[in-house]
Amino acid sequence: MASDKATVFAPENSEQVVEAVAWAAAEGAPLEILGRGSKRAFGRPLQAAHSLDLSRLDGITLYEPEELVLSARAGTPLAVIEAALDEKRQMLAFEPMDLGPLLGGPPAMASIGGVLACNLSGPRRIKAGAARDHFLGVAAASGRGELFKSGGRVVKNVTGYDLCKLLCGSYGTLAVMTDVTMKVLPRSQKTYTVLVLGLDDATAAQAMSRALGSPHEVSGAAHLPAAQAAKSAVSYVAGAGASVTALRLEGPGPSVEYRCAALRRELSDLGATEELHSQNSLTLWRELRDAQAFAGDHNTAVWRISVAPTAGPGVVAAIGAGEAFYDWGGGLIWLSLPLNGEGDAGAAAVRAAVAAVGGHATLIRAPLELRAAAPVFQPQDAAMAALTQRVKDGFDPKRILNPGRMYAGL
Amino acid sequence: MQMPEPDQGVIAAKSDIVEALRAIVPGEGVIVEEQELRAYESDGLTAYRQLPLIVVLPETTAQVSEILRCCQARGVKVVPRGAGTSLSGGALPLADGIILGLAKFNRVLEIDFDNRCAVVQPGVTNLAITTAVADQGFYYAPDPSSQIACTIGGNVAENSGGVHCLKYGLTTNNLLGLEMVLMDGTVLRLGGKHLDAAGYDLLGIMTGSEGLLGVVTEVTVRLLKKPETARALLLGFPTNEQAGDAVATIIAAGIIPGGMEMMDGPAINAAEDFVQAGYPRDVEALLIVELDGPQAEVDYLIGEVSKIAEAKGAVTSRISETEEERLIFWAGRKAAFPAVGRISPDYYCMDGTIPRARLPQVLKRMRELSEHYGLRVANVFHAGDGNLHPLILYDANKPGELEKAEDFGADILRLCVEVGGVLTGEHGVGVEKRDLMGTMFSEADLKQQQRVKCAFDPEALLNPGKVFPQLHRCAELGRMHISGGKLPFPDLPRF
Numbered sequence: 081m082a083s084d085k086a087t088v089f090a091p092e093n094s095e096q097v098v099e100a101v102a103w104a105a106a107e108g109a110p111l112e113i114l115g116r117g118s119k120r121a122f123g124r125p126l127q128a129a130h131s132l133d134l135s136r137l138d139g140i141t142l143y144e145p146e147e148l149v150l151s152a153r154a155g156t157p158l159a160v161i162e163a164a165l166d167e168k169r170q171m172l173a174f175e176p177m178d179l180g181p182l183l184g185g186p187p188a189m190a191s192i193g194g195v196l197a198c199n200l201s202g203p204r205r206i207k208a209g210a211a212r213d214h215f216l217g218v219a220a221a222s223g224r225g226e227l228f229k230s231g232g233r234v235v236k237n238v239t240g241y242d243l244c245k246l247l248c249g250s251y252g253t254l255a256v257m258t259d260v261t262m263k264v265l266p267r268s269q270k271t272y273t274v275l276v277l278g279l280d281d282a283t284a285a286q287a288m289s290r291a292l293g294s295p296h297e298v299s300g301a302a303h304l305p306a307a308q309a310a311k312s313a314v315s316y317v318a319g320a321g322a323s324v325t326a327l328r329l330e331g332p333g334p335s336v337e338y339r340c341a342a343l344r345r346e347l348s349d350l351g352a353t354e355e356l357h358s359q360n361s362l363t364l365w366r367e368l369r370d371a372q373a374f375a376g377d378h379n380t381a382v383w384r385i386s387v388a389p390t391a392g393p394g395v396v397a398a399i400g401a402g403e404a405f406y407d408w409g410g411g412l413i414w415l416s417l418p419l420n421g422e423g424d425a426g427a428a429a430v431r432a433a434v435a436a437v438g439g440h441a442t443l444i445r446a447p448l449e450l451r452a453a454a455p456v457f458q459p460q461d462a463a464m465a466a467l468t469q470r471v472k473d474g475f476d477p478k479r480i481l482n483p484g485r486m487y488a489g490l
Numbered sequence: 491m492q493m494p495e496p497d498q499g500v501i502a503a504k505s506d507i508v509e510a511l512r513a514i515v516p517g518e519g520v521i522v523e524e525q526e527l528r529a530y531e532s533d534g535l536t537a538y539r540q541l542p543l544i545v546v547l548p549e550t551t552a553q554v555s556e557i558l559r560c561c562q563a564r565g566v567k568v569v570p571r572g573a574g575t576s577l578s579g580g581a582l583p584l585a586d587g588i589i590l591g592l593a594k595f596n597r598v599l600e601i602d603f604d605n606r607c608a609v610v611q612p613g614v615t616n617l618a619i620t621t622a623v624a625d626q627g628f629y630y631a632p633d634p635s636s637q638i639a640c641t642i643g644g645n646v647a648e649n650s651g652g653v654h655c656l657k658y659g660l661t662t663n664n665l666l667g668l669e670m671v672l673m674d675g676t677v678l679r680l681g682g683k684h685l686d687a688a689g690y691d692l693l694g695i696m697t698g699s700e701g702l703l704g705v706v707t708e709v710t711v712r713l714l715k716k717p718e719t720a721r722a723l724l725l726g727f728p729t730n731e732q733a734g735d736a737v738a739t740i741i742a743a744g745i746i747p748g749g750m751e752m753m754d755g756p757a758i759n760a761a762e763d764f765v766q767a768g769y770p771r772d773v774e775a776l777l778i779v780e781l782d783g784p785q786a787e788v789d790y791l792i793g794e795v796s797k798i799a800e801a802k803g804a805v806t807s808r809i810s811e812t813e814e815e816r817l818i819f820w821a822g823r824k825a826a827f828p829a830v831g832r833i834s835p836d837y838y839c840m841d842g843t844i845p846r847a848r849l850p851q852v853l854k855r856m857r858e859l860s861e862h863y864g865l866r867v868a869n870v871f872h873a874g875d876g877n878l879h880p881l882i883l884y885d886a887n888k889p890g891e892l893e894k895a896e897d898f899g900a901d902i903l904r905l906c907v908e909v910g911g912v913l914t915g916e917h918g919v920g921v922e923k924r925d926l927m928g929t930m931f932s933e934a935d936l937k938q939q940q941r942v943k944c945a946f947d948p949e950a951l952l953n954p955g956k957v958f959p960q961l962h963r964c965a966e967l968g969r970m971h972i973s974g975g976k977l978p979f980p981d982l983p984r985f
Contacts, residue, residue, distance in 0.1 A: 090983040105970065136983065146738040147845050169744060199686065210686055212694060213663045224970055228938040229931070234843040235656065236877040236915035238649045238698045239923075239930055240957065241939045242662065245694025249686070266744030289604045295627070295718040297783060335787030388605045388683035411605075411684055440688035458688035463676050467945060471690055474941030477970065486689070 090133045094219060094227055094258040100132055101256060102225030104480045113252035113482050115155055115191030119198060121183045122444060123251055123485045125452050134193055137258055140164055142233070149216070149233050151261040154193030161192055165264055173265040174211045175202030175365075181375040182382060183445055193257045199249030202369035203300035203328065206292065206408050208265070212248035217261035220247060222254070223476025233261050246471070252482040253490060254475040268330035272340045273300075273356040273364060276347050278322040281305065281393035285410040287350050289390060291327045292409045294346065296339040300328030300365055301409040308373045308405040314360045326356075328365060368407055374416045374445075381425035381446040385413040387439035398433035401426065419447070427454040434458075457486050491538060491921055493955045496586040500566055504543060507566060511546050511588070514556045519594075521545040530571065530589050534636070535579040535922055537892060542569065542583035549594045551669060551677060551707040557590060558705065559675030567951050568673070570701040572613065572644030575636040577839060578920025580648060580700050580956060590705060592643050598622045599708070605683050606713045607666055612643025612706045616650070619711060628713040631658035634916065635824070643706045649698030651916035653749045656874035657782075658714070660916070662697040667710035670696060673947040683710060695942060700918050701953040703946040720748060720782035721792055722819045725799045726773035726806030730754065731850045733775035736802040737873045738847060740779065743798065745791055748782035750874035751823050754853065757830065757868040757881070758822075764829035767822035770806040777873065778819055826870045827881065834866070834883035838895045842906030843877045843915035855905055856880060863898040865891075877915035878906065904929050919957045927959050936960075941967050 089100040089111075104111045110128040114120070116135050134155035142151040145168040152161055158176060165171050176195045180187050201210040208214075217231035230243035247254055276287055284303035291298045302325070309317050309324040317324050327347075329339045344353045356364060367373070374382050380402070387395055392410035402417035417426040425446045434441045440458035443451065460468060465487070472479070472490050484490065500507070504522075511520045521527060522544055532539045543566075548554050561568050567587030574581050583589050595611035598619070602608065603626055608619060616637040619630040633652035634640055640650065646668065651660045658664070667681030680696065681687040696703055727733040733752055740747065753761065753769075753776045762769045769776055777799075781791045792809055799807050810816035822829070830837050844852055853869065860867045866883040880902055884895040903913050903923065907930050913923045927936060936958060943950070944964035954961055 092983060096983075144845070144847070146742040147847060148741060149845075199691070201686075205685060209659065209663050212686075212691055213659065222938060226934050226938070228935045230935065230939070232843075232910075232912045232930075234845060234876050234911055234915070236651055236660065236843045236872065236875040237912045238651075238660075238916055238918055239912045239914050240919065240927065240936075241942055242649070242694055242698055243939065243942070245662070245691045245697075246942070248694070249691050254690075266741075266746065269744070286604075289606075293603060293606060293628075293715055295715050295784065331783075331787055332790050334790050335784050338786035339784050386684040386686055388602075390604045391683075408685060438682045439684040440686075460689055463678055464689065467672070467676075467678065467692070468689055470945035471692075471942065473968070474945050475938070477968065 087130045088133050089130065090136050092136045094221065097132070097256055097258050098221045098225055098227050101221045101223065101480070104130065105223060105225050105478050108478055108480070110480050110483045113256055115194030115197070116157065116189055118180045118185055118189035119183065119194055122179060122198070123451070124456050125448050126482060126485055128483065132256060134191065141259065145170055148264050149261060150264050151233065151259060152192050153259055154257040155191045158190045158192050158195055159188045169267045170264045171267045172214065172262065173204060173208035174214050175204040175369055176200050176211060177202045177369045179444070182371050184378055192260060196248050196257065196260055197250065197252050203302060203365055203407050206301065207297070207299040212245050214263045215244040215248050215260065216263055218244050218247055218257055219259040220255035220257045223478060223481045231261065235263055251485045253472065253486055254481065256481065270331065270333045270336040271358050271361040272329045272336050273361040274327045274329070274340055274343045274347070275316065275354040275356065276325040276350055277320050277352045277354065279303070279325050279351055280323070281396060283350060284323065284325045284406070285390055285393050287325050287347055288327070288409040291343060291347065294343065296329060296343050297331070298327050299330045300326065302326045302368050303406040303410065305405060307403060311373045312364060312367055314356065314364045316354055316356060316360065317364060326364060328361065371414045373405060374414065380416040380418055381450065382444045383415040383417065383426070383430055383441055384444045385415060385430065385434060385439065385441040387411055387413070387434060387437050391437040391439070395433045395437060398436065399426065399429045401429065423450070424454045425450045431459070460487070493584065496584070497565065500564070500586045501543065503564070507564060508544055510560050511544065511557060514560065515546055515548050515553055519547045519549070530574070530583060533574040533576040533579060533581040535577055535582070535920065538579050538582050538921060540583045540585055542589040543586055545589040545591055547591045547594050551671065554590070554671045554705055554707055555675040555677055558671055558673050561588065562673050562675070562949060562951060565949070565951070567954055569953050570647070570705050572641035572647070573615065573639050575640040575644065576648065576918060576920060577841070578914065578918040578922040580918050580920040582921055584955065592641065595643070595707065602683065603628065607683050607710055608713055609708065609710045610642055612646070612709055613641050616640050616642055616645055623713055627716050629716050630711050631664050631714050632661050642709050642711065646697055646706050646709060647699065647701045648918045651877065653751060653872060655872065656750065657746050657748050662694060664712045665693060665697060665709065666712055668693055668696060668706055669708035670704040670706050672704050673949065673952050681710065700920065700957050702943055702957060703952065717748070717782035719785045719788050720780055720816060721788050722778055722780040722810045722816045723792065723795055723799065724806065724808040724819045725777040725779065725804045726770040727775045727777065727802070727804055728773060730775045730853050732803045733777050734846065734849045736777065736799055736804065739798050739802060740795055743794060745794060747779050747874060749778070749780040751778045752776065752871040752873040753823060753826065754869040756866065757826050757870050760829040760833050760868060761822035761826050764832055765821045765825045767818055769822050773805060778823055823870065830868050830881045830883065835885040835887065838882040838884060838899055840880045840882065840899050840902050841877070841914050841917040842903050842911055843875070844906050844909050844911035846873065846876045848909040852878070852905060852909060856902060859898055859901050863894050865895060865898055876911065900926060921956055924957060925959050937962065937967055944968070
């Protein structure tokens, strides 16, 4: 087969995945690895003539609700998995965000493999952990064209290295996942949200810190400055005419009602409070999860920044441009920057502000030429870059899997 | 137990190595006298003993870096050690290797309540972290039963668990950052006070790597607010099946207890003889279910669990009304290991994990194995997360009994893998389960894990002889055998 003609491989089983990768390794032909392709516009642009489309690796292969475990083939739509869980009143507790609309595509197109490859977690990250914390087992083909597995189907497992962690957040640069197993958890009976109105960013960070340091088991803590709050589909939030700090409480009915009342009481010294009940809460937290405030206008660059929660407002002030809102108790900043200016999507200012406090910033959305020019992911120092390259060597020595998606030469 | 062949050249060069190490760590930090080395000859897996060549106890990250660089240059193997409580031989010394003890890294460096984290040195004990933050109502969640003695650095190496894992996770789910040193002396910082480290999740791969990838010199852990309240139910069932059914039904009802422990008849009786916790002696299985959280939630869930237990045929059902009573419910479970120690000269603690639903089948098979080997077995089980701790009773003074206990243990672990579980839930592979890795992993699986080892420690000098039954050379692992250019699957769909 000639390697100069672009090919889309669409394997139907893991043996075929191995064959395709082994061929690519032998030919030295880079492959773009796709789950269902909903996040192709995320990361550094690829130079790969051929692609490996996993959408035919489709289907839930094991779901035992009372064991809190679900396995699926990597190309299975996230929506299919969430529907199956919903039927048994369960969920993926890391609350995977849907990047589709933010990147200019339709919603609900992600595959579970893509979600895990990008380690995408939502607001509940602060309480339930990230995608990587729920990823129990994997089968994958390395860039060497060899099938391997790691982990298992039980929560408590320290047998051998935890390769699931390494693959989660590797953006398809280490191995092609074919089968994944996740921990699932019961869905909450009720979801309430306490809103504190009119706080500036710094006071909001204190309020969130106080709430998260309380025994009320807050499972989401976000702050929307007035301009972002106004975009919400929840009338209480949009109509507040002020900033909105949102604190989510989930659990059995009596518990949620009790904690909601207690938290409102404890935060009443800061400003007026409101409460949202289940339907409005679900809408608001979905908006926050998917950074919907920035999904409509595509003429801006969008950054996702992770810092210590109390450092959030300082970072936003230091960057001093664009629009921002906060999740993860102030530690996750969603920042939208105008595209005019230095032509680096604000990278210089963002990187400098993050470097001052420690953390990392990812350029989630920007035109292709900007993503090719400015580092999309947090730049690494020489020692970390060298170790990263050696880890890559161990999985994909020929650099055929999503080469350059994360870092140049990786 | 076959350990790597000692390098006689290294052993012969001992005095040179001592001199080099003394130049890095002056004074008493380098130990060479046999009687002092004796204290390091084994860890919690006392069946295996080996005097190390030298023990070195550095106090700073710079010293750790220099020691590792020095050892790498001389081809000297290094075994990192925290408190030495490993139950799998993770800190078992090598005759031609140094023990790198982190005991002097014992300071809590920073407590940051606003960001709900603490920065500590690796030699701080697990419990000391909680003690340091308790006055503000916070705690560090993972609570291995050795928490008084075990260090956080050791917890990172082993990805330690505890009884609250189902709800609060293992060590890996409660870490934010690490400072670590590679075998070549490179100092790296992973993560920090923010969530989700940048780049590959090296923090995730370091956790549970059993000291084979790097030496941890600083740890940033997540702190949680103590739950408002905790209450427990003590439930006795006539059969293991009914107890297992109750566990499944509790979880299917959407309830995640803070702790859910099960004991079988022999464990119940040994515990009751020892601490008189008021456990029913006539049941086959005892469940302790602890609910923690906001008062209103706990009171509500206690009622729900109580109803489930009744429906599943519990013959004993007691609910703790006071904190004192809750602690009494736990007293027997917490004393289970020493209690079993009273009824047998020696016991061997196993650590497999199984899918919960397979428990009755596994217990039945274990009883058959017990008869086959002529050794008694008592079971305590983290029922919430499927982690099984069979205690095999034996007498080391009877010739052949230790070997018999080890064979019995290996059969139990094979059984765990057979029913869809794993070899070790929280104790680690170490030397103990090293040679069983092949029952769970293929050669390709193990080689891929070792390629990760090669990225961190290409000379295989850090803790060799642990985890992997056979340590391949990195050059050999790096070779690719590709018969290129042909697609043997002509029907592979492509467009």
